[in-house]
Amino acid sequence: MNSVPGLKALSIRGNLIDPPLFCAPMAAITHSAFRRLLSDFGGYGALFTEMLSAKMILHENVLNSPWLRRRPEEGKVFYQLMVMDTVRLPEIMERLALLKPDGLDLNIACAAHTVMRQGGGADLYYDMVRLREILGVMRRNYGGCFTVKIRLGNEINDWFEKLVERIRLFEDEGVDALIIHPRFYEEKFRRSARHSLYAELAERTRLPIIASGDISGYDSYSGNYASLEPVSGIMIGRIAAACPWIFAAWHNPELKVDRAEVWFRLCDYIAGDFTPEQALIRVKIIAPYFGRNFVFGHEFFKRIQSSSDFETARQRAHNFFQASPELAKRVSIDGI
Numbered sequence: 001m002n003s004v005p006g007l008k009a010l011s012i013r014g015n016l017i018d019p020p021l022f023c024a025p026m027a028a029i030t031h032s033a034f035r036r037l038l039s040d041f042g043g044y045g046a047l048f049t050e051m052l053s054a055k056m057i058l059h060e061n062v063l064n065s066p067w068l069r070r071r072p073e074e075g076k077v078f079y080q081l082m083v084m085d086t087v088r089l090p091e092i093m094e095r096l097a098l099l100k101p102d103g104l105d106l107n108i109a110c111a112a113h114t115v116m117r118q119g120g121g122a123d124l125y126y127d128m129v130r131l132r133e134i135l136g137v138m139r140r141n142y143g144g145c146f147t148v149k150i151r152l153g154n155e156i157n158d159w160f161e162k163l164v165e166r167i168r169l170f171e172d173e174g175v176d177a178l179i180i181h182p183r184f185y186e187e188k189f190r191r192s193a194r195h196s197l198y199a200e201l202a203e204r205t206r207l208p209i210i211a212s213g214d215i216s217g218y219d220s221y222s223g224n225y226a227s228l229e230p231v232s233g234i235m236i237g238r239i240a241a242a243c244p245w246i247f248a249a250w251h252n253p254e255l256k257v258d259r260a261e262v263w264f265r266l267c268d269y270i271a272g273d274f275t276p277e278q279a280l281i282r283v284k285i286i287a288p289y290f291g292r293n294f295v296f297g298h299e300f301f302k303r304i305q306s307s308s309d310f311e312t313a314r315q316r317a318h319n320f321f322q323a324s325p326e327l328a329k330r331v332s333i334d335g336i
């Protein structure tokens, strides 16, 4: 299938991603239960796990863990890792190989304090020695498609030179593709992603670039094609949490979806994989995004957010949908 105008199938180290549409890694959202829902709709080329602590993999039952599991129907799954150092990293990679990942991604994009304090994400971006070591060990212990996900660094005078220096390092250490979310670390989700930078970045590297940030579907892609043309793949995050059918809708704009049915299907899938306590946390995290489908979506979010247990959350969602909530004309994830 190659039905995305302007986007050609992407071959990364012999792994053909067609169409080159990816679901972004999102903590506590892109677990296997959510990816199962995405797979019901289809339309993507590959999905990312949420960010997984590499060390955690040493202690989990690799094939059974709700964090690590993948289902055949999900299709291609890239595992995203938070890695702090190279201690036992070859062993971690060996365990991960049991899951036959279609790709491995190193998270250098996250600027959350909890991650940085441990030496991951943005902290790793500024520690070139440790970064080189980690990249080297990952590359030597994994023969498949190896990507890194980055932001632009911090907005300091020489941020662009520092970024290009890291891109050179990624090339030297055998990374296969770059996922670039063109915001500075300190911006979190403020301002718009700087798509206009992709042309200049693509000129500086032979590696394919996958764009992440503020691409909300086919219209947003085609409307911004002048800036997105240099990239080889598109990654969608928050809008997929709001509209898990977004990849199917990319190819079929007329797609009709019963939001209530989708929400309860997601709840069932989550409840099948997690304990009720873990499931409650996960529906609370995705609720603000899913709520954006409705004019009074904050009401949906508030009811889920204040639920004391999973069954209450389910009942409250049921009450919300029974009132036939008005759909938003356009789903926007601005501000979240």
Ligand SMILES: Cc1cc2nc3c(=O)[nH]c(=O)nc-3n(C[C@H](O)[C@H](O)[C@H](O)COP(=O)(O)O)c2cc1C
Pocket (backbone or CB within 6 Å): 024, 025, 026, 027, 029, 050, 051, 080, 107, 109, 110, 149, 181, 212, 213, 214, 215, 235, 236, 237, 238, 239, 336
């Ligand atoms: C709730 C949430 C969790 C996220 N977790 C991760 C993560 O685990 N790893 C990562 O690299 N990026 C993470 N991101 C960032 C997304 O992957 C993506 O780069 C960002 O949301 C911009 O894309 P979007 O505008 O399509 O949402 C997260 C974003 C959100 C909203």
